[in-house]
Amino acid sequence: MELKQIQYFIALFEEGTVTRAAKRLNIAQPALSMQVAKLESEIRQKLFERGPHGMAPTEAARLMYRLYTPILRDIDHAREHLSRRDVIVTGRVSLGMVSSEAQSVLPESLARFDALFPQVEVSVADGFSAQLIDAVESGRLDAAIINKPRGRLMLDVKPLLVEEMVLVTSALHGPELPGTIDLTGQPDIELVLPTRRNGLRGALDAALMAADVVIQPKFEIDLLSTIVQFVEQSSVATILPRVVVQAQADEGRLRIRTISAPPIVRHIIQVTHPKRPIGPAAEALIAIIAEEIGRVTTRAPE
Known part of the structure; x- marks a missing residue:
């Protein structure tokens, strides 16, 4: 997925017709149609339906628009800072991330960031959301990317992504299951889940409680790599976020199944201290990370 394709998609979503979107982008209509078609092929989802009044976005397109619009805005903001020839961005970014x-996406994100900001040093710490919140409050971290907690925060909060959680089984040893799973039917599946200290478990338990579904895992482990x-x-x-297991699914080692009921998502947010605003380099790093997460999580279910 290229940045150009996202820009073309957003223009078509907002303008509603290929003609107006191509005019806004100052490109030929076939070039716009080709890039959107390539994007649909890559994510394996239909994004627009042609109708009498133009191009109508599908549900997948609406989700993609919500995910990528803030990311594109942050990237444009970072590019604006970078384009100023009189400014050389240096210094250090100290960022926290849930594991x-x-x-899942940190290596690729750091490689892209280093190409943009070669003179900026980066320190990344992982941990539970509560630990990272404490580190931002105390000034040990500039910002953190965390699971949205249930309680109110005294920090500045910026929503980044809403991420689907999926049911995952072994491709070799896993049980035979349908492509979509209804957890309200109490399926007979043995589960390993993160412990209740983990924000992922909080998002899962909240969704199940709202649907009056009770699941008792056989195993509880906090190390996600060990769970996988x-x-x-x-x-x-x-049951984990798609971004955690997509690579193994692409390699044929795991199978991913969509959970049809209840829908389970986790909200990823950025937290910063209200008295310590972050600079353009930190903004750019967070935007790149969010884009990498979105690139994985907008893939279609198998």
Whole structure:
């Protein structure tokens, strides 16, 4: 997924017709249509339906628009700072991330960031959301990317993404299950889940409680990498964000199934101290990380 494709998609979403979107972007209509078609092919979802009044966005397009509009705005803001020839961005960015995101998209994100800000030093810490909140409050971190907690925060909060959580089984040892799972039907599945100290478990429990569904996991483990390895080697299933398991699913080691009921999502937010605003380099790093997460999580279910 290229930045250009996202820009073309947003223009078509907002303008409603290929003609107006192409005029806004100052490109030929076939070029716009081709890039949107490539984007649909990559994420394996239909984004627009042609109708009598133009291009009508699908539900997938609406979700993608909500995910990518703030990211594109942050990238444009960072590019504006970078384009100022009289400014050389230096210094240090100290960022915290929940481990589910750090393990999944951090290497690619840091490589992209280093190409933009070669003179900026970066320090990244992972941990539970509560630990990272404390670190931002005390000044040990400039900002943190965390799971949205239930309680009210005294920090500045910026929503980044709403991420789907999926049921995951081993491709080799897992049970035979349909492509979509209804947890309200109390399926007979042995589960391994993070402990209740983990923000992922909080998002899962909240969704299940709202649907009056009770699930008792057989195993509880906080190390997500261990959960993934355990599931891959056994008949036990888990429920995790798609970004955590997509790479293994692409390699054919895991199978991902959409949870149809109740829908389970986790909200990823950025927290900063109200008295310590972050600079353009930190904004750019967070925007890149959010884009990498969105790139993975907008893939279609298998």
